[in-house]
Amino acid sequence: MLYKEIHIGKFIKERVDENEIPMERICKFLGKDEESVENMYKSRSLDADLLLRWSKLLEYDFFRLYSSHLILYAPPAAVNKSQHKSEKIPYFRKNIYTQEIKDFIMKRILSGEMTQSEVIKEYSIPKSTLHRWLQKTDNTNG
Template sequence: MMNFKNINIGELIETKWAEAEISIERTCNFFKLNEDEIMQMFHQNSLNTDMLLKWSKLLEYDFFRIYSQHLILFGPPSNIYGENAKQKKQASSLPTFKKNLYTREIIDFILELIYTGEKTKSDITQEYGIPKTTLYKWIQKHKTT
């Protein structure tokens, strides 16, 4: 099960790299680094965004999405009706994203927590801020047989 709370990106990259069976020579050439520098990255908890983008391209996997899932689960809830709502609605030159977009991976992660008994439905709604109705719809829709 993917741990979205404590992300060790170096370890995840190493796992995907091994699965992809990309040679160390090709990897070194791609990054213009030596083998030791590549191996050191596998032991880092975080990488800069340029490096993460390169790994995403080489391995054809969106490592940034792991952090997006973390934000969905553990980020602060957006307050569209609070007293600062007007201030938050100010135009920005940056793109805006909805916080409450639950991917299949997030749904599976949440349901696995429930099915394994690691968390109760109440724990899920309180800890992750997922509405009860949404959670019950997921359970109904994705029932395991």
């Protein structure tokens, strides 16, 4: 379950290993010593500024792991007409699914790991949206 439990240090370490980034370069870029970097690999979470630096160094959007988690596991917001959008912070629609999310969901259905109704219930994906994804999958495979 890629998005359910996020251990950011493990993901960072995996990306470092894949790209074969030397420790010396990491330490210099982050302004940290080797011990601090090794401790980051063991950390379940990191400060946002530090995670941003890792994202730049490794050319990977680690924040997207958290966004994907919110899309899949956060309960849908209650519809309340009295709530208004803040003019001071950006507003993001929750119902925008990335291709990674679509692939993740489709893989679970096509492998038989979950049924369509289980996906709809677990991830609060509208039935019509899921059917649209399945139709596109059928059209590309058939």
